[in-house]
Amino acid sequence: MSEKDIFIDYLARVEGETAIKINIKGNKPQELKLNIFEPPRFFEGFLVGRKYYEVPDIVSRICGICPVSHMTTALRAIEKAMGINPSQQTRILRRLMALSQMVSSHLIHLYMLAMPDYHGYSGAQEMLPEFAEELSRLMRMKKVMNDLTAAIGGRASHPVSAVVNGFTDLPSSQELERRQRDLEKIETDAVKTVRMVSEFSIPDFCRKTEYVALKAANRYAMIEGNIVSSAGLEIPEQDYDKYFEEQEVSYSMAKRARVKDRNSLMVGALARLNLKFDQLPPSVKKLAKEVGFKLPDYNPFHNNLAQSLEIFYGIQECRQILENLKLSLENNNYRVRAGEGAAFSEAPRGLLYHRYTINARGVIEKANIVTPTVHNFANIEEDLHHLVIQNSDLPTAKIALLCEMLVRAYDPCFSCSVH
């Protein structure tokens, strides 16, 4: 029987450190491992013994790409633990930050990490002569989104002004107007982005799985809602531990999360579109149809296309929110109380979970964090397995490239996954 070995010792163009090891005999993978070797920093261990108000500042350092998500999720978990209900204004500002960060994150992934694969380049520097126009479009869009995140949070990465029950500082109305005008300028860029991604020659691959996302009644949920899945799950966020479990993986520093007694699951842009497409505005639906996006979509490589559609949506939604936004200074007082709180958000890469137990002095007694890549881990391996079977007669180098592209399509964040 023919035998092939694939070993990618340090996967490039993803965040963090991982290796892929596959041994194929005949047409079947015998051994298949996503070895996430990024060393742990032990964040959950650090948080024990710290004051609740120090948590958001600390957890935002888990990830340089989605610090807003870690910060906001932690803030909400703490507020739930202490019985605090933040104002409508605070919730809207958090949604804006989550959206602007999502768009920036998707942009980096699509243009700098994924796109080179589809044109046979190693990265942006090599692509630059041929794709100068595309890359300047990327820069233009990313700047507008980063400026928006910074206008609200005081810094584009690792925001500073978001605190328990509110913000310590608010952008001026002139500033908000400027942000709104900038957003208008990049709407056609967003359409071009969707069209560009729809022209990638996406590998033909399909595998149905359980899609999981946060869902709310009246909007495309980013930070509040129930956990729903394509296999009929629908639970409030505090029930997560009852339905999900985290498992250790002997060859990886990251754990794997799944719904108890079920197979793997997928979170992120594609899962969100599969579950919440209905809630998108007509303009996004129309563009999706034009570029041939059909529901349900079982091709994980299409996570790229889903991200591009979310870029288009995110920009529109931010603009719409800004149009009606009037901010005023609020009283953010609250009482410190003991309690336990769990919260979710849709990070750019999918469901992110934080849970804290806080004592009466406001000290953290227990912390647990489950990241999107931990939710996707088992599914990536399952997809790799089937992708290898489907392509086992290709030369080893070709299979290896397909495997790399698949892992990248998930836009994994390995620093987050280990934390």
Added chain:
Amino acid sequence: MSKPKIGIFGMTGCAGEQIVILNCEDELMDILKLLDIRSFHTAMSKNDEKCSLDIAFVEGALVHPEEEISLKEIRKRSRLLIALGTCAVWGGVAAMKNEVSRQRLKDIVYGSPGRIFKSIPAQPLHSLVKVDFSISGCPIEKEQFLQAVASLVHGDIPVLPKYAVCTECKINENTCLLLEKSELCLGPITIAGCNARCANCGIPCSGCRGPVEEANIASEVEILEERGFTLRDIYNQLRTFAGPAEAIQTHLAKR
């Protein structure tokens, strides 16, 4: 003149510095034309792991023995090694509980006692190799990075401020959070460069850029104790971003 050969490397951190580099939207295209980037794992494949480099930018702290080996190799092949970000310069958040045994942290995070893997208390790069220049910040400020690149490309060593965040904060005429509002602000002992970003928003400085030269830690601790903070809270905050820094270690050893 041929383009300088550059490597951008990550030890353990959040990739925040690499993101700040990618966030230099107005300048990145020029930077890409000006430099010959040979290694940048997060952003490109086909990295050259052997060639000699003019400048290596390294982010992240050392938390694993393998990283010590790879950092030494980077040092060997680079003319200049620049530490990027507080993790690389001071140890960063990963070092905030260096006094706690790794086994205990493993037990908290992985639950199953006896899980075996290597891990060392987080250390800054200079604990192992010579660092030619440091740009701290969690994350770094993009202007400082751009200035540094401009100087380095011209063969100069960049100049960064040597005063404390407090100085910037006073120039901005903010209300002093430490003296007037009795908040736990590390501005007096933290190196400037962020234009007092947090205090501008009414948030006390948590020391994310690490200590200023000749920081008077004892006096900072005294002021905070007078305002009712416990030593535990003060030390926790001191250790959040720059635990391994000599000034902080010396102070803690005395108490």
